[in-house]
Amino acid sequence: MKYGIVIFPSKKLQDLANSYRKRYDPHYALIPPHLTLKAAFETDMDVNSITEKMEAIAKTHEPFTLRIRKVSSFQPTNNTIHLKAEKTQQLEELHEDLYASLPGDKPEYPFVPHITIGQKLSNDEHSDVYGQLRMLGVEHEEVIDRFHLVYQLENGSWTVYETFRLGKDPQ
Amino acid sequence: MKYGIVIFPSKKLQDLANSYRKRYDPHYALIPPHLTLKAAFETDMDVNSITEKMEAIAKTHEPFTLRIRKVSSFQPTNNTIHLKAEKTQQLEELHEDLYASLPGDKPEYPFVPHITIGQKLSNDEHSDVYGQLRMLGVEHEEVIDRFHLVYQLENGSWTVYETFRLGKDPQ
Numbered sequence: 001m002k003y004g005i006v007i008f009p010s011k012k013l014q015d016l017a018n019s020y021r022k023r024y025d026p027h028y029a030l031i032p033p034h035l036t037l038k039a040a041f042e043t044d045m046d047v048n049s050i051t052e053k054m055e056a057i058a059k060t061h062e063p064f065t066l067r068i069r070k071v072s073s074f075q076p077t078n079n080t081i082h083l084k085a086e087k088t089q090q091l092e093e094l095h096e097d098l099y100a101s102l103p104g105d106k107p108e109y110p111f112v113p114h115i116t117i118g119q120k121l122s123n124d125e126h127s128d129v130y131g132q133l134r135m136l137g138v139e140h141e142e143v144i145d146r147f148h149l150v151y152q153l154e155n156g157s158w159t160v161y162e163t164f165r166l167g168k169d170p171q
Numbered sequence: 172m173k174y175g176i177v178i179f180p181s182k183k184l185q186d187l188a189n190s191y192r193k194r195y196d197p198h199y200a201l202i203p204p205h206l207t208l209k210a211a212f213e214t215d216m217d218v219n220s221i222t223e224k225m226e227a228i229a230k231t232h233e234p235f236t237l238r239i240r241k242v243s244s245f246q247p248t249n250n251t252i253h254l255k256a257e258k259t260q261q262l263e264e265l266h267e268d269l270y271a272s273l274p275g276d277k278p279e280y281p282f283v284p285h286i287t288i289g290q291k292l293s294n295d296e297h298s299d300v301y302g303q304l305r306m307l308g309v310e311h312e313e314v315i316d317r318f319h320l321v322y323q324l325e326n327g328s329w330t331v332y333e334t335f336r337l338g339k340d341p342q
Binding site: 001008011014015018022029032146148151153154155157158159160161162163165 | 172179182185186189193200203317319322324325326328329330331332333334336
């Protein structure tokens with residue numbers, strides 16, 4: 001199975017992200033707007049072993065504030081346009097712990113927490129769209145108290161397997 | 172916010188449902204294949220109050236076997252084609268407890284547990300598609316040990332807020 005670990009932010013932030021994703025992100029229909037904590041990984045590990053490790057990690061991290069201040073792009077690495085999240089110690093430690101405990105490759109790039117709003121754009125589209133979106137004043141913050149283990153179906157879409165609440169005793 | 176309560180079955184059953192939904196269900200991209208335990212309901216109730224009630228209910232119900240034996244249709248009530256689940260006492264009691272404890276209208280119809288694979292079909296399409304699918308031999312069973320609280324985004328798609336595990340102490 002192919003798994004991923006994500007944060008689904010509040011409805012408000014998801015609705016904002018979707019207003020752009022609808023036009024600029026071909027993954028729009030495959031998964032709701034999210035911040036990826038651990039990129040897609042294939043494993044045959046029993047799902048209960050995965051969730052046990054995730055419960056243990058969730059318990060040792062407290063809820064934290066997610067802050068979005070601007071629209072950014074990963075160019076020249078790629079043309080993904082995103083809501084850039086402030087890279088707090090809490091996000092970074094959560095990301096590191098999930099990579100350290102679970103199967104899958106090491107991160108390909110340094111961790112830049114973000115919510116994608118556009119991807120797979122041609123260079124011209126990217127310049128055009130990013131030129132407009134980077135001017136947007138985005139000021140958002142909210143408390144994150146949970147994250148999710150998701151897995152991919154054959155059609156490419158993602159289903160939630162389980163939710164983990166930060167700072168709580170595991171179920 | 173508009174909430175719903177659903178079971179997401181195994182990847183195997185979701186992939187099977189999606190192979191039909193892709194062609195016959197306009198809600199294909201809005202939510203993964205699911206069995207609805209409580210239909211969509213609008214409420215201003217604090218989400219923590221909702222999840223507390225759901226945790227209490229989850230704790231008093233044990234994991235159970237979900238059995239699918241055939242493709243069925245709700246005609247003449249409507250043209251929804253579905254994988255019909257065996258109506259077990261466990262499913263029925265879970266459904267009843269969720270309706271009894273949470274906001275929202277009483278069920279419009281008697282509870283017929285199912286996973287939709289086609290809907291909003293014209294009468295001609297329905298006859299045609301149902302004529303083919305009803306001949307399928309569907310034999311599937313699996314253990315269900317969790318259900319999910321989902322809420323609807325402005326674009327009509329659904330996001331998982333939290334997972335509840337049956338028969339476990341609440342978090």
